[in-house]
Amino acid sequence: MDSIYTLNNCRITCNKPGSPVYTKISFPVHCGLFTELETEEFIFHFNLNGEIIRARLKSRDWVHPHEWLKRTDGNDWVYYSTGGYTGVFEATGEYYLPNLQYPTNNLLGGRPFARKEVKYLVNHWHEMLVKTYRNLDNCPEEIEMFFQQTISNSPEILAEKASHLFSIIGNRISVLPPDARHVDYNLIPLTISRGCLYKCRFCKVKNNTPFTEQSEKRIDTQLMRLKKFYGLNIKNYNALFLGEHDGLQTSPVLLRRSIQKAYEIFHFADSYINETCIFLFGSVTSLQNCSESDFQKLDILPGKKYINIGLESCDQETLERIGKPLKARQVKEAFHLIQDINEHFSSLEITANFIFDENLPENHYISMLELIRDSQKHVKPKGSIYLSPLKFDSPARKHLFAFNRLKTLSRLPTYLYIIQRL
Template sequence: MNTYHLSDLEIEPEKKGSDRYIKISYPLRYGRFNEIRTREHIFRFTLNGEIKTIQGSSGGWLETAEWLKRTAGNDWAYFSAGGYNGAYNYTGEYYIPCLDYQTNTIFGYGKFESMEVRNAFDAWRSLRQKLDGIDTGDLPEPVASLIDRILRMNSKNLEKRGKELHDIIGGPVSVLPPDTRHVEYDVIPVTIADGCLYNCGFCRVKSGMGFKTRTRESITGQLHALKRFYGRDLINYHSVFFGQHDALFAGIDTIAYAAEKSFEILDIEKSIMKEPRLFMFGSVDSVLRADTPLLDMLNNLPFFTAINIGLESGDPNTLALLKKPLSAQKIQSAFSRLIEINRNFSNIEISANFVIGDGLPDTHLPSILSLTRSQLDHFYPKGDIYLSPLEDIGSKERLLAGFNAFKTLCRLPAYLYLIQRL
């Protein structure tokens, strides 16, 4: 595609990025997007004209290659290199997404107060003013129509779009599975069941609703509306998140129907991105009742399926403190089951979460190590373990030291869980 020069702007419509998500230590862009470069910044837009990323091209941002990214739910995240080794060790990614809303205070909360970020948003406003002053009448069609789309996606409309997405699926996604980091959180959310089974006392992301499966009509209604919502940009998506907190409990018929219809209605086969993925949460009960027909069905989907289960602890005192209404024995059975599933189903990966934070009983961390070390005879690369910081993390240094000590002993890949919403 051509690059067009308009005074100090370089405009490149429909630029091609990578067709696979890759873990790499420099910023890589994915799919197809529109790009406008100024002397100080690189602005990238979805094919609908929505601002997607802002990256500095001078000063501090040039050295660290960090960037801002806007989600379809109209949140901004700051992707921080955070010292490449540190970021990778803690999160499994070269860049740590720092959010404009508080989920935990371990990484980068407050980035949005920095001069670079404030300058980037000012530059975005100036760019819009500049584009607004351009007479597009004589410009080639690809540039004129791109400028028109960008101008239509003003702040008010971007906010409206975020709300529209939430209205389609029945509310914001309060948390995405940690495994969605593998696709830079670029997932299309579809609610196939509301609520969860346990409504644990400690949980900050629960809806508070009891578990209820959506009807087939609701699922197909969402998918058609989502197709319209993503519009031209749909070709950049190949991954779907089945919400809310325990889609696995929805059972074989609902999951199979939703997966088949998602693949068909969202045109996943036509996506530019390769290796489609399906993400969902499960629970202790849903993994324990996942039988061979359900797992065979998931294993044969055209998606690679990643399921994340909240186990929290293997210690009865900690479970009681967290007000998670499950026995330690049941947690242990669910852990053994997920290990078994990971070994026997090549197209499914189940990850598990445990909590970490101040004020937990001394028996908590040993209980997790008893599962993730003592019950495994060697290191297994499949089935990530996420440690999810509680609201009260206490000393950040102590928490990170505790994590590092755990990671060294754990016989599965271990990372911190950074809660992201959509």
């Protein structure tokens, strides 16, 4: 049960129950259990480990009361803007646009981190927290403990914790699957393999590491260290990312074992958040190497499984230009296999990525539309298509116009892929 304290001009709600479901709605719905600290100046949210996770100011300078800053486990600040609610949901599948501090392929633009009130909050939230505590008298024991814990989680300590997380899983996750938007990118990363198969020239977010599986022993060590790292706040997680860049290429037995053990060790069945979700990347090769029996065994495991496949293009000239070592025929076969899997397995959803740029050959778009429109007899609710702009950090109205045209013609859910890291 939550407990509410009002001290001076400060209101503290401990263990405030948020939504147990990630909901797509046009006003902010915060999930999980957290503690809310509200003053006349700001609202801060802290997780069950006493780490700041959300913040906003209450002044007139703050653009909109529905817009928030969120701090990730990787210690990035993300500004969630409404975008005026104009086209954001149609473009991303979400009502709020994540604005990131690092270069990404966001076509929708916006520079919230250049605004003085946002910069102030990012740089001074801890000072504001300490000042609030010093202005309080006769704090109850629970509030005294709350402030001691949250103040100890300074920006420097939070940065150290993020580095520790990266050391547990082997490195920072440079890109998360676009389907992770369904849980607002709140997931536990588990590295079951390193690297990817193709090393495409166009890719800006993957590494040059050859594809290698992790051993069962290394995965088990990660699981136990991750459980300790997330501590009390593990109750607020219902999602797992099986990294790195081609989790589907790992042996089927290792993949299933990793899912099952993570589900048990992280106690996902007891999570405050409903419905476990598993996210991973795959490739055309790893998809085609899986048998029907492999998918059947994945399907019966706990949770909803999202597998994102980088198709990029089904035009041979484009594939050669971007340095993807595939034939157009293989891409088309993989696309139709994806549709078959989505139709026959209830807990599996395979999504696909295509690249998007004004300088690509015309046949790239013609051949793409043959797949996402002409080959589909009716509109489907499952199996999203993500269009990934090749240019990073270069919003342009004409690009959005081109995207909207493709989305309108597609018979599959179609969105922009906003690359986000952990």
